[in-house]
Amino acid sequence: MIEIKNLTKSFGDTLVWRDVSLSVEEGETLAVIGKSGSGKSVLMKHFNVLLYPDSGEVLIDGMNVFEIRYARLRKLRQRFGVLFQGAALFDSISAFENVAFPLRFFSDLNDKQIDDRVMESLELVNLADIGNKSPAELSGGMKKRIGLARAIVMKPEYLLYDEPTSGLDPQTSDEINDLIISMADTLDITSIVVTHDMHSVLRVADKVAFLDKQLLSWYGTLDEMRKSDHEDLNAFVRASEYTI
Amino acid sequence: MQLFVDVGSYCRLIYEAIRSSTEVGMYRKSVVSEMVKTGLDSLPIIILAGFFTGAVMTIQTSYQLVAGFIPPSTIGAIVSQSLLIELAAVISALVLAGRVGARIATELGTMAVSEQIDALESMGFNSVTYLVMPRVLAGVLMFPVIYVAAVVAGICGGLMASLLTGTLPVSDFMLGARQVFTPADVSFGVIKSFVFGYIITSISCFKGYFAVGGAEGVGQATTQAAVLSCIYILVADFVLAFLLL
Numbered sequence: 001m002i003e004i005k006n007l008t009k010s011f012g013d014t015l016v017w018r019d020v021s022l023s024v025e026e027g028e029t030l031a032v033i034g035k036s037g038s039g040k041s042v043l044m045k046h047f048n049v050l051l052y053p054d055s056g057e058v059l060i061d062g063m064n065v066f067e068i069r070y071a072r073l074r075k076l077r078q079r080f081g082v083l084f085q086g087a088a089l090f091d092s093i094s095a096f097e098n099v100a101f102p103l104r105f106f107s108d109l110n111d112k113q114i115d116d117r118v119m120e121s122l123e124l125v126n127l128a129d130i131g132n133k134s135p136a137e138l139s140g141g142m143k144k145r146i147g148l149a150r151a152i153v154m155k156p157e158y159l160l161y162d163e164p165t166s167g168l169d170p171q172t173s174d175e176i177n178d179l180i181i182s183m184a185d186t187l188d189i190t191s192i193v194v195t196h197d198m199h200s201v202l203r204v205a206d207k208v209a210f211l212d213k214q215l216l217s218w219y220g221t222l223d224e225m226r227k228s229d230h231e232d233l234n235a236f237v238r239a240s241e242y243t244i
Numbered sequence: 245m246q247l248f249v250d251v252g253s254y255c256r257l258i259y260e261a262i263r264s265s266t267e268v269g270m271y272r273k274s275v276v277s278e279m280v281k282t283g284l285d286s287l288p289i290i291i292l293a294g295f296f297t298g299a300v301m302t303i304q305t306s307y308q309l310v311a312g313f314i315p316p317s318t319i320g321a322i323v324s325q326s327l328l329i330e331l332a333a334v335i336s337a338l339v340l341a342g343r344v345g346a347r348i349a350t351e352l353g354t355m356a357v358s359e360q361i362d363a364l365e366s367m368g369f370n371s372v373t374y375l376v377m378p379r380v381l382a383g384v385l386m387f388p389v390i391y392v393a394a395v396v397a398g399i400c401g402g403l404m405a406s407l408l409t410g411t412l413p414v415s416d417f418m419l420g421a422r423q424v425f426t427p428a429d430v431s432f433g434v435i436k437s438f439v440f441g442y443i444i445t446s447i448s449c450f451k452g453y454f455a456v457g458g459a460e461g462v463g464q465a466t467t468q469a470a471v472l473s474c475i476y477i478l479v480a481d482f483v484l485a486f487l488l489l
Contacts, residue, residue: 050362070370078368088363102367105270154367 001025002047002158002190007056009042016042020056020216022209029184029191031201033236034211040194041085041162043211047192048080048160049073078106081151081189085163087143089135089150095142096122096132099149106154121149124186125179141172148179152187159183161193165200177203198240210236254450257372261380264373274378282344282379282445283386287393289343290336294394297335298327298401306411316412320420323402328429329489332394334481337440340390341473345448348379349469352452353462361453376449380442387441388434395433432488439480444473 001023008018016039024030032040045051046058049065057064065076089098099118103109109117122128125145135143144164151159161180165173177200183189184204193204201208201222208225210218210233218225218233225233264270305319352375355361364371399421406417448469455465 045362048366050365074368074370077366080366082363082366084359084363086358088359090360090363106368 001061002192003057003059004046005057005059007043007046007058008054009039009046009051010054015214017211017214017216020211022207022216022219024190024192024207026190027184027188028206029180029193029204030207030209031205032192032194032209032211033196033198033201034217035236036196038211039214040196040211044160044162044192044194047158048077048082078102078154079157080160081154081156081158082160083144083147083151083162083164085166087135087147089138089143089146091135094132094134095127095130095138095146098135098146099153101150102154117153118149121153122146124152124182125149126175141168141175144168144176145179148176148183152183152189155187157190159189159191161191161195163195163197164193165195165197170199173197173200174203176200180204196240198237212236253454254446257376257450257453258380258446260370260372261376264370265377267370267373270370270373271378271381274374275381278378278382279386281347282340282382283389286340286343286386286390289339290390290394291397293335293339294327294332294397295401295404297331297394298323298398298403299405300401301326301331301398302402302405302417303409303411306406306409315420316416317420317423319406319412320402320417321424322420323417324399324421325424325429327395327398327402328425328433330481330485332398333391333433333436333440334477336390336394337387337437337444337477338474340387340440341444341477342470344383345444345469345473346466348445348448349452349455349466350462352376352449353455353465356453356455357458357461372453376446376453379449380445383441383445384438385441387437387444391433391437432484435488436481436484439484440477443476443480447473447476 003023005021007020009016020043022030032043034040042051046053052066058066060076065073068076089095090101093101096118099121100114103114103117107114119128122130125148127142127145127149130146135146138146164176164180168176180191180193181204184191191204193200195201205222207221208219209216210230212232218228218230220228228234301323302319305322309319352361355375361371361375364374403414403417406412407414451465451469451472455461
């Protein structure tokens with residue numbers, strides 16, 4: 001379980017948000033929504049301590065992740081898989097090697113076992129035939145799927161998705177949404193999805209956190225969101241041309 | 245104020261690289277590939293720069309020392325010693341500040357702005373160990389090799405110039421070079437090249453690692469890496485000459 005308590009973050013004199021508190025239960029999928037620049041990705045980077053807050057806590061199984069030493073933090077980060085907005089694939093190595101990359105450094109598997117594990121991950125994202133293509137040869141959707149295969153190859157407990165469907169056509173977006181659902185169901189992974197794609201939210205989320213006006217403006221389950229009369233939330237959803 | 249922030253960030257980066265240097269398994273393979281990129285791949289441009297520096301210096305020294313009472317071997321002595329204690333190290337460092345420094349800053353800068361460094365950290369890597377340590381280590385190890393190549397190329401250039409222009413016999417050039425040669429001059433040049441290797445690679449890693457703001461940010465980081473490396477090479481050259489000569 002991940003709990004966020006009274007998290008406040010600013011960059012210099014610019015406040016991103018303050019007093020954000022929420023929790024994600026095991027196996028749940030939380031969608032963090034909000035306008036561009038509302039600090040969704042910044043919030044996501046606090047879960048695995050890629051950023052530190054001004055104040056507040058992120059508790060994982062009751063442990064405040066900002067208080068642990070770097071060596072232990074690196075172990076903690078291996079419990080997370082992250083799909084970055086641009087996939088963040090290493091362009092000097094092939095797509096296959098990108099997926100194999102963490103295994104080569106952080107597992108005791110031999111080459112054959114690594115190849116098998118990589119193929120298993122690639123099959124889960126429907127890219128088993130990727131071969132030795134370089135990231136530059138892949139489409140946006142394929143890059144995201146390779147990024148996802150790399151994120152799950154170490155069998156993490158938590159998956160963080162940063163704008164998983166941004167820049168993709170509706171069909172490919174749907175494929176990515178299917179993968180997010182499938183990861184949560186088949187691998188029993190707790191997921192945090194940062195997005196402004198309401199279609200994606202309605203398909204994958206159990207809970208929704210809405211960041212607006214430098215606050216966690218609204219937080220609740222998907223059903224509660226459907227019934228909510230929160231003005232800003234409804235305006236945000238309407239702007240996405242969705243009826244909830 | 246920004247200067248203090250930069251100095252602090254640079255010191256932290258280098259401290260982290262040194263502190264995590266025991267994780268050899270993380271960067272062993274990268275060191276070898278960086279040694280090839282920094283050293284072997286730079287040899288052609290270094291040989292070219294060294295060769296023509298030696299050749300031009302021989303012609304210019306001959307031109308300046310036209311008085312008949314100065315023995316021709318003096319030209320060989322001046323050229324070879326200048327190459328050993330100053331020119332080979334400084335010229336190769338200035339050339340590599342552009343070639344190696346720009347490459348490192350661009351590579352790391354692109355990784356920073358495309359979240360590849362965040363990806364490394366989020367997988368559990370110490371990104372400084374994996375990215376900075378091998379580049380700085382390769383620079384420190386390979387610059388002395390580059391320095392030796394530049395000296396040899398420079399002397400070859402000097403010999404060719406004396407042969408082609410007929411200003412002095414090759415035997416006189418070599419005689420002068422042998423007369424003034426001392427191992428201390430080589431040690432001085434090697435120390436300089438160690439220091440220059442460290443300056444170029446560490447500054448370029450620092451600028452690239454902390455690059456922000458997309459393509460423009462990477463461009464700025466690359467320019468700053470090359471310019472700052474050149475400035476600190478010249479400052480270090482003066483300090484080393486002051487301390488060691």
